[in-house]
Amino acid sequence: MPIMPQPTPRGRGTASNPHNRFAPTRSEAYDDGWEQEVPPTRATEVRSETAKTVITRNQSPDVGFDRSVNPYRGCEHGCIYCFARPSHAYWDLSPGIDFETRLIAKTNLAERLEQELSKPGYVPQPIALGVNTDAYQPLEREQRLTRQALEILLRYRHPVHIITKGSLVLRDLDLLVPLAEQRLVSVSVSLTTLDDELKRIMEPRAASPAARLRVLRTLHQAGVPVSVMCAPMIPxxxxxxxxxxxxxxxxxxxxxxxxxxxxxxxxxxxxxxDWLAEHFPQRAGHVLSLVRQSRGGRNNDSRFGSRMRGEGQFAELLAQRFRLACRRLGYNRRDQNFGLDCSRFAPPGQQMSLL
Structure with a gap:
């Protein structure tokens, strides 16, 4: 008979490792009665990638940037909801526990980034750092690729927007403060819950809610512009x-x-x-029903304009709640300037304009 699903190991988002959609063959674990099943790999493995390019371009109208830099593929934070999980399929890896444990580091990121910024005719626009996977995941503590990127961006006076749920961002205050003084950086902290237990099962290796609020407070007090991203909101x-x-x-x-x-x-x-069935079996059906009601009867709606906010009654109510809360709390005011300055861009050695 088929082997029963294993419970999620503590510190991981999932125990399963489903086939990726590009896999040419598929297999199914089967219990032959010998009870010699090999448990899934849980230790984190890191491989190096020599990247050809590191600035990724996009034309999506749903995001406020046209280029991004991702130092890592896969993410040890293990967030069960992460939209980037399916991207691991491009590397013949599973979006399941492979995504959390078989990571790829672009070890030549600094070299490639400097080359791309130095190209004749390069026109600066804010770079989003850590969009597909978190640039401040635990691996960054030893790899330091994100810090190397910030050092280059500061040297080139290039604007950057950081998106993270990792408290390790505070390590780089010595870079973020001078960037902020030149209006070259903003930081968005992803906040999904204030409940430590929900955080533990939903985002097992990400920073605690209190730590993320501390990141906001510390950066704000240091003069670094900060914003909050409540993402994702799960019915x-x-x-x-x-x-x-x-x-x-x-x-x-x-x-x-x-x-x-x-x-x-x-x-x-x-x-x-599977995560819902393990952790919230009594409300799983209701959760999925609301998700599908907000996605045209499907699990996902990839259309520009609706994929971020959804549609239907639940989505409209959530949008209204967000608007009212922002108005009450003074968020996103028109008299506040959140823009970054692209006019300071100056590759080292480049002759400055006299005008």
Whole structure:
């Protein structure tokens, strides 16, 4: 008979390792009665990648940037809802526990980034750092690729927007402060819950809610512009915390805010359904029903314009709650300037304009 699903190991987001959608063959574990099943690999493995390019371009109208830099593939934070999980399939790896444990580091990131910024005709626009996977995941402590990128961006006076749920960002205050003094950096902290237990099962190796609020407070006090991103909002799991999270982040110094409704592309849908069945079996059906109601009857809607916020009654109510809370708390005010300065860009050695 088929082997029963294993419970999620403590410190990981999932125990399963489903086939990626590009795999040419598929196999199914089967219990032959000998009870010699080999448990899934749980230790973190890191391989090096020599990247050809490190600045990724996009034309999505749903995000406020047209280029990004991701030092790592895969993410040890293990967030069960992560929209980037299916991207591991491009490396013939599973979006399941492989995504959390078989990581790839772009070890030549600094060299390639400097080359791309130095190209004749390069026109600067803010680079989003750590979009697909978190640039401040635990691996960064030893690899330091994110710090190397910030050192180059500071030297080139290039604007950068950081998105993270890792407290390790405070290590780089010595770089973030001079960037902020030149209006070259902003930091967005992803906040999904104020409940430590929910955080533990939903984002097992990410920073605690208190640590993320401390990041906001410390950066704000140091003069670094900070915002909060409540993402993703999951029906019947954390959506009831929206106003409280916005209040806590505002008190910590966040001046702007955003949110994203849960997205379940490709293999992520099955992983999330398994997670619900393990941790919230009594409400799993209701959660998935609301997700599908907000996605045109499907698990995911990839259309530009609706993929971030959804549609339908639940999505509209969530949007209204967000707007009212932002108005009450003073978020996203028109008299506040959150823009970064692209005019300071100056590759080392380049002759400055006299005008």
């Amino acid at each position: 019947m799991i954390n959506d009831m915390e929206l106003e409280r999270m916005l209040e806590a982040a505002r008190e910590a110094g966040a001046a702007s805010a955003g949110y994203v409704l849960l997205r379940l592309p490709h293999e992520l849908a099955g992983l999330f359904e």
